[in-house]
Amino acid sequence: MLTDTNELVFKEPTIDDAVWAAPMLRNAGMKICEFSFNTIWIWRKYYGNKIARAGDVLFIRSGDVEPLYLLPVGGDMRRNIEFLQKHQHDKGEQLMIFGADADIKEQIENWFPSIFDWEPSEADFDYIYNTEDLAFLKGKKYHSKRNHIAAFSNQYDWSYETIDENNADEVFDMVTKWCHERGNCSDPGLRSERNSIKEALKNMSRLSMSGGLIRVGGNVVAMTLGSPISGEIFDIHAEKALSDFSGAYAVINREFAEREIMGRYPLINRENDVGVEGLRRAKKSYRPVQIIEKYLASEKVIKK
Secondary structure, eight states: OOOOGGGOOOBOOOGGGHHHHHHHHHHTTOOSGGGSHHHHHHTHHHHTEEEEEETTEEEEEEOSSSOEEEOOBSSOHHHHHHHHHHHHHHTTOOOEEEEEOHHHHHHHHHHSTTTEEEEEOGGGOEEEEEHHHHHHOOSGGGHHHHHHHHHHHHHOOEEEEEOOTTTHHHHHHHHHHHHHHTTTTOSHHHHHHHHHHHHHHHSTTTTTOEEEEEEETTEEEEEEEEEESSSSEEEEEEEEEOTTSTTHHHHHHHHHIIIIITTTOSEEEOOOOTTOHHHHHHHHHTOOSEEEOOEEEEEOOOOO
C-alpha cells in the first residue's frame, strides 16, 4: 500500500510504456477513451499528459499547474483516491479527478460524502455503437448513410486497404492535406494530433493500433486509426477524409468496422464531440447505443 507521496513520480508517456501500461488499462474494463493508452499518448503534448506507476497501480494526470487526475487504474480505487488527496494536500492543492461515469460517481460519493463538487463534462461524453450496426448499416435508420455510400460508389472507383508500412507515408500525406484544409494546421490541437499520427503510423504494432484507408484514383482520400480499450470495446482515435470527396467518411467508417473490428470487438467507441454541434449531430446520426456521461470531481475547499 502506498503511503509516501514522494513515491509518485510522473513522466511523459513513451511508446515503450505501452508494453506495461496498455495491458493495465485494458484490464481495467473501462469504456471511455481516456482509459486507452494510445489516447493518453496521442494527446500527451497538447494536454501535458503524464503517467506514474506504483506497484500494480497506474496514475495518470494532465497538466502540472492545478493538475487533473484520471481515476487510478489497478488496486483499491478508494485507497488510491485517498493517496492522491494526500499527494495534492502535501503540495497545498486540492484534488481534481476526471473520468467517472454516473455509476462510479455514485460510488465515490458513498466513499467520500460531501468531499467533491461534481460537474458533467458534456463535450467529453463518449459515443458507443454496436459494431454490427456500423458494419452493415441495416434498417431504415441508416437509409441516408447507405445513400451516401451509394453516391460515393457511383461517382468514384474506390478501394479499401489496411494501413501498413507500405502505405503509411501516403496516409500521413493525406492527413497533412486534411489539416491544411483547416487553416493550414494553424490550430495547436490539430498540429499536435498530426504529429502524433505521424509517430503512430511508424509504430502501429508496438501501439497495438490498426487502421484502414480509402483510395480513389490511386490517391488516399480517407483514413482511420484505432485500438482496443478493453476486450469488448474498440476505440477510434482518428478518422479523416478530404473535403472534396463527399461520402468518404461514411465509406471509411463502414469499411473499417466491417473488415477490421467485426467479430473481434462487439462495441465501438467513437469518442466525444468536443462540444461542436455539427460533430454532435453526425455522431448521433449513427445511432449510438450509449452516450457515456463523464464527470469532473473537484475537491471542496474546507474553510477553517
